Amino acid sequence: MDKLGSLRAFVKVVESGSFAEAGRQLRLSRSAISKYIGELETSLGVQLIVRTTRHASPTEAGQRYFERAASILAELDAADQAVSQSQSAPRGILRVNAPMSFGTMRLGPVVADFMARYPELQLQIVLSDDLLDPVQDGFDVTLRIAELESSSLVARRIMPVERIVCAAPSYFERHGKPQVPDDLRRHTSLTYGFLLTGNQWKLSGADGDHWIQPAWSLCVNNAEVLRDVAIKGQGIALIPRFIAADALASGALAAILPDYTAPPLALYAIYPPTRHLSVKVRLFIDFLVERFGKDAG
Amino acid sequence: MDKLGSLRAFVKVVESGSFAEAGRQLRLSRSAISKYIGELETSLGVQLIVRTTRHASPTEAGQRYFERAASILAELDAADQAVSQSQSAPRGILRVNAPMSFGTMRLGPVVADFMARYPELQLQIVLSDDLLDPVQDGFDVTLRIAELESSSLVARRIMPVERIVCAAPSYFERHGKPQVPDDLRRHTSLTYGFLLTGNQWKLSGADGDHWIQPAWSLCVNNAEVLRDVAIKGQGIALIPRFIAADALASGALAAILPDYTAPPLALYAIYPPTRHLSVKVRLFIDFLVERFGKDAG
DNA sequence: GTCTCTGTCTACGATTTGGCGACAATGACG
DNA sequence: CGTCATTGTCGCCAAATCGTAGACAGAGAC
The missing domain is CATH 3.40.190.290 (D-Maltodextrin-Binding Protein; domain 2)
Incomplete structure (x- = not known):
């Protein structure tokens, strides 16, 4: 049983006073609502809803359960919101420049996984061996294989390249x-x-x-x-x-x-020296570190 | 996604420190745990768990989410317990016939838990390998291990028996x-x-x-x-x-x-084909499905 | 170097979800 | 009082999800 789905259905039935209306608000059929409530009652061994014609009202136990269930659902939504916003699901376009060889040989699967994790993001990737300026040429991040160097550009080392x-x-x-x-x-x-x-x-x-x-x-x-x-x-x-x-x-x-x-060379992520690295760039770079940091170059 | 399942998996991973151990405690495979956590992270747009070899630990966001998720799960269990117990529990006598071997080896602990949950009930259990008619012989429900068959008796399949x-x-x-x-x-x-x-x-x-x-x-x-x-x-x-x-x-x-x-054999609960299954019988059968349904026969 | 355990991934069978449509019940309305 | 519209339940079925087996690669223990 989808316990959470049942709780949501139950709370909505109590709030709206009917299965049909709860179904409309939750975009579920009346039979789905009926099944959810039935299964919830079965699993708890308690009748929660009194069905009368055109109306559904909670039993005494149902009213008490409703109060707790509604609170729990609100807490869960709040927890989800809090954790999502602490690292809010990035959206928009991420523009990446990467070297040709590295791009064709190593970047594909990693990018695929990154996209799976952050489905709201769109990636624009340009594979080019030209050293492009991330500020001037409009990229969020440029990947380069280069020797260790001090540079005015800000860079994060991803992995060594032997x-x-x-x-x-x-x-x-x-x-x-x-x-x-x-x-x-x-x-x-x-x-x-x-x-x-x-x-x-x-x-x-x-x-x-x-x-x-x-x-x-x-x-x-x-x-x-x-x-x-x-x-x-x-x-x-x-x-x-x-x-x-x-x-x-x-x-x-x-x-x-x-x-x-x-x-020694290393793969670097080079990004604009702005005060706050955008979330999506940071996530992408962290993702590369996580995935390539373990690789033996 | 089974959000509640994901939350339980996530909480268990953080508590136990590994996917594999969480799987063992939740009686799920490692791949199921891996999928749950991955889907949770995707839906929240946040990495919750850092996977290292032989160990899984929460990220900073994951630790915060863990605390709230564990609290929510505990509240839900408490709410379920409270409403289950508030209900005037089913009372009376439940008469069960079960096969000898199954009864001696598997039924005891389950019945003990059922009795704990529904203390107002009294159970009369007859272990017998005779196939007793639940109507004629006065049982509320008869448990049988048998091959799949069509029968005039009404039956509910509890679990496969290999x-x-x-x-x-x-x-x-x-x-x-x-x-x-x-x-x-x-x-x-x-x-x-x-x-x-x-x-x-x-x-x-x-x-x-x-x-x-x-x-x-x-x-x-x-x-x-x-x-x-x-x-x-x-x-x-x-x-x-x-x-x-x-x-x-x-x-x-x-x-x-x-x-x-x-x-293949299966354990069946056989009960009289009355229009409305009594609450106590239904609760007992649902309880058996819940407890044995996940066991590897 | 080998063994063992880990987490990820794919394929697939089992199970659940959720809608459709039929049905019976009943309040609103003429 | 009859009709209509809406309700909740139920059986059936297609679609979606669950959860495992097994292969794989990585890495710590020995």
């Missing part, structure tokens, strides 16, 4: 496998544009930092393209592990120089 | 374990009298229905006796699971032929 040096086994068979960072100078690199390291790779290990200017043959601002070209044996790429994950698992790519790491 | 084929491990050690229903022909069966299947067992599986006339050495109209004889290794029994439950748990009995099922 990068690896990798190439296809066929490349290593033809060109040999670099053993130390300096070996990379004699190899073809597939380079990401727009990163601060530009065409110079920094790799750090127990023996300190290495700055390498590899012989780059490709510079592109999309790591998926770099991955795909690397898979075809055209060079060595330095790309986020999450982009290479499937290729690594299948053997299409192999990582090298495991004792060296590139400067 | 049967299993089982014997003591010592029996299997001496005689081998049947792998398919037909193997039962070469085994000693302990047979229940009075059932429609009589001395012929019907077992159904993916390969169709099997009618087996096992070599019976005992035919008795009491499944407890069958269980006890089976425990002593004297044969294979086809008996209700609730009767065998303790022996199965302790290892005194082992079930076989899990891919096959006997025709």
Whole structure:
């Protein structure tokens, strides 16, 4: 039995004086009201309503129960209101800019779940590898994978993004496998544009930092393209592990120089430095932290 | 959504610290609890529970909501109790006939609770495996475990009763374990009298229905006796699971032929086909449905 | 590294919800 | 007094929801 539905029906019957009118106000049929009241009476073992023609009135027990039930329903509504408004169900449009690769590979399922949780929200997502200004370009939040940096923009770190040096086994068979960072100078690199390291790779290990200017043959601002070209044996790429994950698992790519790491990147949410972050932006960012914070980059 | 169910699930999760434990206490599956909490959060537009591995704890909003929800649930129970008890309780004598095994094993605690709720009632219970006519023999209600059937008697289905084929491990050690229903022909069966299947067992599986006339050495109209004889290794029994439950748990009995099922039985309440079922009978039957309806037969 | 328990998710059968329409009862009205 | 309109109940049935089983991935315990 839908106990809450029964209580609402009962309270409305007592308030309105009839099943039919209660049904009209609750948008339920007379038979539904009748069943609710009947089941409530059965479960309590008490008659609550005296049915006379064209009128329904509470019994003495019914009147006492009505007072308590009405109070309980009001308290429940108040509790719901209070908790909803403490974090009022966000509505409106949330505009998000995210990097292409991350957007296509990782953002979809998370956004789907976010939408399920906050059905009143509408999301506009632009996948672009251009670093868009969230203020000037009209986004609520911009997701970026970047190195740790201090910036005038306000950012929240979502998750670390590990990068690896990798190439296809066929490349290593033809060109040999670099053993130390300096070996990379004699190899073809597939380079990401727009990163601060530009065409110079920094790799750090127990023996300190290495700055390498590899012989780059490709510079592109999309790591998926770099991955795909690397898979075809055209060079060595330095790309986020999450982009290479499937290729690594299948053997299409192999990582090298495991004792060296590139400067850590992270996924950041960048948002306008307003005094109060809007609720929907905060919820979205919190949601990303919750979902991606547990992921191993 | 069953809002009250969600509230109970939520309160129990906060109290117990986990979805799994809340499920155990509420006799619901983990996925049911997960759905309830998820729907509650969606409907309120608020995250109430932080899920970490092996632990669930309330968010700040969730803690506040928990306090109000727990209070509301307590008030509702109190209101129900107050109105149930205020009613001039049903009085008089309720005469019940029930099967011996079910009566001795399952009915006592339920009857005790029923009597607590309706202290003005007096119950006369006759445990008998004879199928007594509720009109002729003066009972208000007769409980029977039987196969689904059409009958001129009016009946209300209380709960399903699953049967299993089982014997003591010592029996299997001496005689081998049947792998398919037909193997039962070469085994000693302990047979229940009075059932429609009589001395012929019907077992159904993916390969169709099997009618087996096992070599019976005992035919008795009491499944407890069958269980006890089976425990002593004297044969294979086809008996209700609730009767065998303790022996199965302790290892005194082992079930076989899990891919096959006997025709489903159910516990029925049979009552006179009068126009208005008396209040006390209706309350008793509803009470049984409430208590046994959720049990796994 | 393996095991066990967790929470999520999907598919699906069981159960409940809720409306339709028939019915009997009865007050309003002419 | 007869008729009409509205009421509440009930059986039937389609739609919706409940709740589980089982698969899965994550992670703490050992």
